[in-house]
Amino acid sequence: MAEPSTPEQTATTTNYPPVNVEVDTSYENDSSYGDELSSYSASLTSSVLDYRHENGRRYHKYRDGSYLLPNDESENDRLDMVHELCLQILHRKLYLAPIKSPQRVIDLATGTGIWAIDFADLHPQAEVIGNDLSPTQPTLVPPNVKFLVDDIESEWAYERNPFDFIHARNLALSIRDFGKLLKQCYRSVKPGGWVEFQDWDGYPYSEDGTYNGTALQKYYDEVYGAFEKAGYEVRPGPKLEQWFKDAGFVNIHVEKFQVPYGVWPKDPYFKKVGSWMQAQAEANGFEAGALAALTRYKQWSKEEVTVLASKARADGRKRDIHMVFNFYVVYGQRPEN
Template sequence: MAAPFSNRQTTSTTTNHAPANVEVDASYENDESYGDQLSWYSASLTSSALDYRIENGRRYHRFRDGSYLLPNDERESDRLDMIHELFLVLLHRKLYLAPIKNPRRVIDLATGTGIWAIDFADQHPEAEVIGCDLSPIQPTSVPPNLKFLVDDIESEWTYGRDPFDYIHARFLAVSIKNYGKLVKQCYKSLRPGGWAEFQDWDGYPLSEDGSLDGTALQRYFNEVYGAFAEAGVEVRPGPKLEQWLKDAGFVNIHVEKFVVPFGVWPKDPHLKELGAWNQAQAEASGFEGLALAALTRYKQWKTEEVIVLASQARADGRRRDIHSLFHFYVVYGQRPEN
């Protein structure tokens, strides 16, 4: 039997927001009076957005224990809210880019602290909004049109029997084992004409000038993501999203690629602000939080060894001569009307 829509021409457009080269702020590297910009940015920026397993001094989810390797404690919640602000800066205060109109039923996958879902519910009081996550860490005081569910989005959906108008998934890297299957589940759970939007990383950093090569910061990501590979989870979904949406049957696929620096080394003010947020969230607890469970459970590292690696990576992240950055993708597509 032929696959559904097998004769359909899938349309796809790509917008690349990644400049050919990110110019370094020369005064940051050369002027000692420049000071510690990260401290200044952290102080000014973070002021605006800020039955468990206990392991290595951190708290982890118990439901579907072990399927997600990052903590769910207060330190991690603060970090996730900082990342929310990073994404708002990246997208110029937009919560989404898909061309949705009058959505009636919406779900936010892996909602975390629920901050995106709360903002969306406030902006769309006419919509029924669901936030779904493994951990019940969301606030209880929320808009009346929003509810939170504790569930594993990689299991069969029971909340998708009534189709959604819009499905949102942001930062699922390092948490999903079969991302392509999840995209197909989203397709099945959309009404005809509905949209799904995925915002995610290519998790490995790079440097355009080679300054990252051979550093402790580079070793950190190689070691940590090697452990995530042992766990079987996807660490760089961003570049693969377009193909996953095509394979699932989506049409009108749109891809936008962004640069997110690490640190305040770029000259461009917008990129500098993004870099400040990115470094601030990593220093808040990201280095340890990302590495602890993955390396101790799958690579048999000692806790002290992980702390040393994270400390070395943090020190490299503050070096003025290392100009690392990440690529971030926003990819959305539509289920065909018919």
């Protein structure tokens, strides 16, 4: 395997557009340039905001089909609940990496932007960027936050102005090539900087066998089977450590958290975490995760998906089904030299 590029090598080998950008001479000295600019900008804006509506849900249109979950208000509310779930899992911590006074930070696939906003409040000295396929983030945000529309699986253009800290969370079901993504993170973080991914092993289990044969098991087998058919990584959590190593990171640290579903655990911590896990799933989470994947890749009808989700939701409320997920936090450092 080739050695990771040095910062100098990265700056000279990255494929950027040519310096001498060709001029559209048809518009030189044209007094209508302002009108043409306005028209072109409006076209770009409409391509981002022209959402796809399907089976009663709204989906992104930019890079149409590359993300199979909705981006409507119902889903955004659920994602904010997932943010609270992650805070509960990590004992109210936004991240675990040992960062110090970061100046430039990016939150990959930021969703509603809530993590980026919280981080910016916590670190007012930092410039914080959140990128996503959909511009669904709020406009009233701290002055040190900005949001970009971007596809993180395409080639990046961040290498020339690298980050102190790169954060990504809950990318399961949305990324096809995590190995490539981690290598892009390596190239875009400063020497000595940190990258942290927080993600799931999507397939749940039970330590006492009560999950086996349930409607919940059928739901996850069917839905995740569709995502895997579409080429998405369903269980990145346990694979993150190796992807970090392959990308060239050092000082890699792995934390694994058990996350129950429901209020059946006796321990107060697990009971609270389990209640948040159930709450976000019942906030249209079952339908959101299944609709596009099953109707587009397994030719299910909307009605069939609704029945599957309803049965899974009903089983999730049974205290004698002890379903558990594993959640991983993995961070690593780009070498100083």
